[in-house]
Amino acid sequence: MRSSSFLSGILRGYTVLMFAFVFAPIAFSVIFSFNSARFPTIPLESFTLHWYQTIWADPDVWEALRNSVIVSLCTSVLATALGFATAYTDYRYNFRFKSAYLALVLLPPTIPLIIMALAMLAWFSKIGASGELWSIIIAHTVLAAPFAMAITRLRLNQMDKDLESAAWNLGASEWRAMREVIIPFCKPALISAAFLTAAVSFDEFAIAWFVSGLNKTVPVLILEIVQGNIDPQVNAIGTLVFMVSITLVVAAQVFFSLRQSKSST
Amino acid sequence: MSTPLVSMENVDKNFGTFTAVRNLNLTIDKGEFVAIMGTSGCGKTTTLRMLAGLEQPSAGTIRIAGKLMNDVRPHERDTPMVWQSLALFPFLNARENVEFGLKMRNQPADLRRKKALDWLDRLGVAEFAERNVETLSGGQKQRVALARSLVTEPQLLLLDEPLSALDAHLVIRMQSVLTKLQRELGITFVYVTHSQSEAFAMADRVIIMSNGEIAQTGLPRDIYREPANRFVAEFVGRNNIISGDVRKVTGKKIEIVSPTGTFKLNAGGGTSAGVVPAVGESVAFVIAADLVEITRTRPKADNVVECSLISEEFIGAMVTLFLETEDGTEFKVQLQERELATLDHNGGGSFYLGWQAASAHLLPNEAV
Numbered sequence: 152m153r154s155s156s157f158l159s160g161i162l163r164g165y166t167v168l169m170f171a172f173v174f175a176p177i178a179f180s181v182i183f184s185f186n187s188a189r190f191p192t193i194p195l196e197s198f199t200l201h202w203y204q205t206i207w208a209d210p211d212v213w214e215a216l217r218n219s220v221i222v223s224l225c226t227s228v229l230a231t232a233l234g235f236a237t238a239y240t241d242y243r244y245n246f247r248f249k250s251a252y253l254a255l256v257l258l259p260p261t262i263p264l265i266i267m268a269l270a271m272l273a274w275f276s277k278i279g280a281s282g283e284l285w286s287i288i289i290a291h292t293v294l295a296a297p298f299a300m301a302i303t304r305l306r307l308n309q310m311d312k313d314l315e316s317a318a319w320n321l322g323a324s325e326w327r328a329m330r331e332v333i334i335p336f337c338k339p340a341l342i343s344a345a346f347l348t349a350a351v352s353f354d355e356f357a358i359a360w361f362v363s364g365l366n367k368t369v370p371v372l373i374l375e376i377v378q379g380n381i382d383p384q385v386n387a388i389g390t391l392v393f394m395v396s397i398t399l400v401v402a403a404q405v406f407f408s409l410r411q412s413k414s415s416t
Numbered sequence: 417m418s419t420p421l422v423s424m425e426n427v428d429k430n431f432g433t434f435t436a437v438r439n440l441n442l443t444i445d446k447g448e449f450v451a452i453m454g455t456s457g458c459g460k461t462t463t464l465r466m467l468a469g470l471e472q473p474s475a476g477t478i479r480i481a482g483k484l485m486n487d488v489r490p491h492e493r494d495t496p497m498v499w500q501s502l503a504l505f506p507f508l509n510a511r512e513n514v515e516f517g518l519k520m521r522n523q524p525a526d527l528r529r530k531k532a533l534d535w536l537d538r539l540g541v542a543e544f545a546e547r548n549v550e551t552l553s554g555g556q557k558q559r560v561a562l563a564r565s566l567v568t569e570p571q572l573l574l575l576d577e578p579l580s581a582l583d584a585h586l587v588i589r590m591q592s593v594l595t596k597l598q599r600e601l602g603i604t605f606v607y608v609t610h611s612q613s614e615a616f617a618m619a620d621r622v623i624i625m626s627n628g629e630i631a632q633t634g635l636p637r638d639i640y641r642e643p644a645n646r647f648v649a650e651f652v653g654r655n656n657i658i659s660g661d662v663r664k665v666t667g668k669k670i671e672i673v674s675p676t677g678t679f680k681l682n683a684g685g686g687t688s689a690g691v692v693p694a695v696g697e698s699v700a701f702v703i704a705a706d707l708v709e710i711t712r713t714r715p716k717a718d719n720v721v722e723c724s725l726i727s728e729e730f731i732g733a734m735v736t737l738f739l740e741t742e743d744g745t746e747f748k749v750q751l752q753e754r755e756l757a758t759l760d761h762n763g764g765g766s767f768y769l770g771w772q773a774a775s776a777h778l779l780p781n782e783a784v
Binding site for chain 1 (some may be wrong): 469489491495506507
């Protein structure tokens, strides 16, 4: 009894340390974004909102933010739609080479980003689509759709096999059953997937850097600022980006667990 | 003669190399309560799904109300089904579930609502109309599912083992709900089940399927007392099946010799359609376990065998005794639990089984 509580104490401490290790850099970035010193040093100087004022006044930041929002919104919609369609295909149909199809579908996140980014750049240059906002959207959709597919597929696997047939049986055409039964059933997963794919796109740097050209997204802008000089503006931008991402991921998680608890009752 | 509501002619259904249904011929009249019964994989559910259009026949024709249905899509039919899993829509409340079929027929919202509430009320679950279906009990869900299928007032209702998930006491209750509804509405019910008690309790006509084919169709009583073949005799009730050779035929009275003894029975009655076997032919006959009398002293019956007791099976008011003759033939006897006391069945020694010639039933076309 005692040894098990001792063990669980150690495990708890270990978990806390792990989280501290992972989040410390972010925490420091947040702290230094409010620090008046130009260089990240301890002891801290005085509290300031100066760096936030600078980025607020910087049109480049606004431009990058606008690009990022457009790209992640479009990616979210496209990737979720594509992920849903793929998951439904898997749920509904049996065909030859289905396992090969699934492997291919789930492949993009396993390819090293830099390879993917280079390939995208080469391809987009070839077809003359490099440097466009929509080319980033396409690239991000390729990257994010498998996540949406995986989430939707989990949900579809929880569905009573007879549910769709029951809708047809009650007079719903296939499209109507899709609209009235399949999509409502998958709704929590679709919302969750939309948030998650938005977060994936909003944070993604490598592909955006290669493909974006003059249409910088926020992560690309951050690198450019850092390359120029050490500027605490980066901490301020980083803090905001982190807030956006964590909000999206938490929202995705909330919808995910909401549906878990609902289906378990 | 009026056209039957459902007619299936020479229907086959193959899944790849597997034949689920073979050369099925079946007609169902308007207002009939038909039960299709069989073990799992016998083709009964496939038959039902073909009526709903969820499977297309590989060969043959299916007509409903005279109209050829082979290529009619499920949503273009009016053949609602009650599912084994119930298949209620979990994201809709009870009333919205019931409204679904009306919504698909584009009926106005207030009419849908009224009809749905009427049906929930009729099935005694009106108070749960706005409840999430996942929070309802098994019996309540069952009633919602039934209301959802009946709200469009179909001519034909298909039921796929609808009571299999319910507790035993609820099954009995729902059976009476179903039969009452069926009589009141005059709707044709096609009820698929593996449960003999459900089929016999509710159906006007029972169809027994085996390996994708119809093994027998008839009134519950006929199927029980006069099984058409060995499969049905083994599947239904508690039957003793004895094989032997015909030794003597006098009119319809025949005598059969088997290793267990010589037995008398009457041929040509009921479902055996007047068939009288010839002398020397190999045949089999059935004597139902509840028509055998068991005594300690040799009875005055047409047929008597001497046995010793092997084991007993107690099911509430009824008891089945398993006995064996000297040559190793097993017999089953079914009797009331209270009759057991007079028998001194724990006392060892031999027992006599007796039955009248008229109680035995010849299995037609049963070459052994």
